[in-house]
Amino acid sequence: MKAPLTPPDQKPKVATLEDVARAAGVSLATASKALNGRDRVSDTTRSRVEDAARTLSYVRNPMAKGLSEGRSGTVGLLTSDLEGRFSLPILMAAEDSFGAGQISVFLCDARGDAIRERHYISALLARRVDAIMVVGSKTDHRQPIGRDLPVPVVYVYTPSRDPRDLSITPDNVVGGRLAAEHLLATGRKRIAHLTGPRTERAAADRAIGIGQVLAETGTSLVYETGYGEWSERWGRSSCAMMLDQGIAVDAILCDSDQIARGALDALRERSIRVPEDVAVVGFDNWDVIVEGTHPALTSIDMNLELLGRSAAEKLFAAIGGKPLAQGVELVDCRLVVRGSTTQTI
């Protein structure tokens, strides 16, 4: 007759506030106040409680706390495409900021599926998140996730169509301006623009910025693609097409680093030197590309980390009671100069 194999206790008992209170010889209420830095607790009592907590390696149960306080100490990060190069740095920066503030982050990737997104939103609301951050990967406006939601919401990168929402997004007009100004400042005269899809706002805004700068100096582009894609393939083919048409350029402004990479290839195939004969500027400052090309690629950085951090801070303040601002907040881009536009670097 074998003794039944009783497995060792599966749930190791964790210390509870009650244990701490008992060990410190105070009431539950006092222990709670002491540990939460509340007002009326004597110093000696407080340190006695703190000692007890330390000894028992007490960790507050966030579910109990959340239940009684009515909020959870969590936020939801809702992204429409986690794979995106744009959402990711934003998410990382946000997660970083929240983590420092003792807030845990729920990650929800809707994968561009509206049904999934609805599902996640209600799941987050059910979990009583204290705030929601909606991250997209295009700068075109999107439908808001809802009106009169019980928690503060901020839209990052992809702004909400509703002007009463707070949205934080890069200023691509400035981005275009920076690129064009840099090329002019380094003596380029005949500038071409290989665009992304012209129907996308990012591409349109950059074209506007570039146009502004050139107009201000009384010049204009010598070439601009009529439509476009974000891909390297498009960069290669559109650049080739332009060159084969005999259009003489001394600078090419590309709407993405991938497009720029394709353009570099097309130039090399024709033995056109970069930057001596033609300068090339990309967009996104995507390390993988920008440091891999030969020469390294000058590019516009959209400061995505800044976007993410700023959004997190706003939400954090909103959780604390400070009402959220309204409207679209534009964040400037930044020029990063490398070998593809100047030899002296």
Place this chain on the structure above:
Amino acid sequence: MKAPLTPPDQKPKVATLEDVARAAGVSLATASKALNGRDRVSDTTRSRVEDAARTLSYVRNPMAKGLSEGRSGTVGLLTSDLEGRFSLPILMAAEDSFGAGQISVFLCDARGDAIRERHYISALLARRVDAIMVVGSKTDHRQPIGRDLPVPVVYVYTPSRDPRDLSITPDNVVGGRLAAEHLLATGRKRIAHLTGPRTERAAADRAIGIGQVLAETGTSLVYETGYGEWSERWGRSSCAMMLDQGIAVDAILCDSDQIARGALDALRERSIRVPEDVAVVGFDNWDVIVEGTHPALTSIDMNLELLGRSAAEKLFAAIGGKPLAQGVELVDCRLVVRGSTTQTI
């Protein structure tokens, strides 16, 4: 005398189980059982409760549920570097799997910082996550996050050093084999290997796999780098060095797509045709590179989504009570053939 501006109720009252019970004319207990599909509830009662819940758009409060059940319905995803191309697809797949299972996911990015990692682990444990998934971006073993943790843990991509832990990681030996077999099968005889850092297990394993295949056919590599990096720059320079030494090759096996991309550049600079003169194989099957090169790059795919999904399913089962397996589970790689090794595609 102005009337005080009382703001509209900040906390819109959400329906509670008690509301549902009252509306359905049953007790709290019965309502709970009905909504949870528990055993002894009559069909008519159940549907009455369900109707009431629907009418009130009742959503269960997970904190209350978690508090009374002793678990939270959440899992922690602990990554050492969110930016990594390897962690990301794994995280996405895992998040996907868990989301379908009604489990919410806490995202924690330790950024390769051990202190931060400890902090996150205790935060997750404090939140009473039901499981933890540890994702790394190298296949070298790592220190386990702890022993006798109160929740199931699985290590993905980066295996735990402790054989009692469950780890799921790609089989890079198989990866190396697949690449070598493909080159032999397409008639290549003189194969070179541009490696990643030889001290990293991924590079070492691939070399082993390649070596095995060649040995089986009585041949060996005509060239292999003595050390290496994962970068495109290294691919370009090591390939150039090899070619300039006059080593004749008809195939180059690269330990990453970035290395392969650099090699392609070096080949083109010397007007060596791909794949006619030399076939090139990469590793990682990273879409951005693999579809951007000219010709497109044949590559080995480590099936990262599969890793992530599999890990999630194991954890899911473990949460359900099924004990976790032990040891390292290897997942096969997969060959994806493109233009860089064969013209008939």
Place this chain on the structure above:
DNA sequence: CTGAAAGCGCTTACAG
């Protein structure tokens, strides 16, 4: 099949 009651672990008025 149904319900009264205890309990999960904490916070917060409200008295002392």
Place this chain on the structure above:
DNA sequence: CTGAAAGCGCTTACAG
């Protein structure tokens, strides 16, 4: 400054 008590919203033995 301290504590008894109610309450957050649910689940789960345990009786009926």
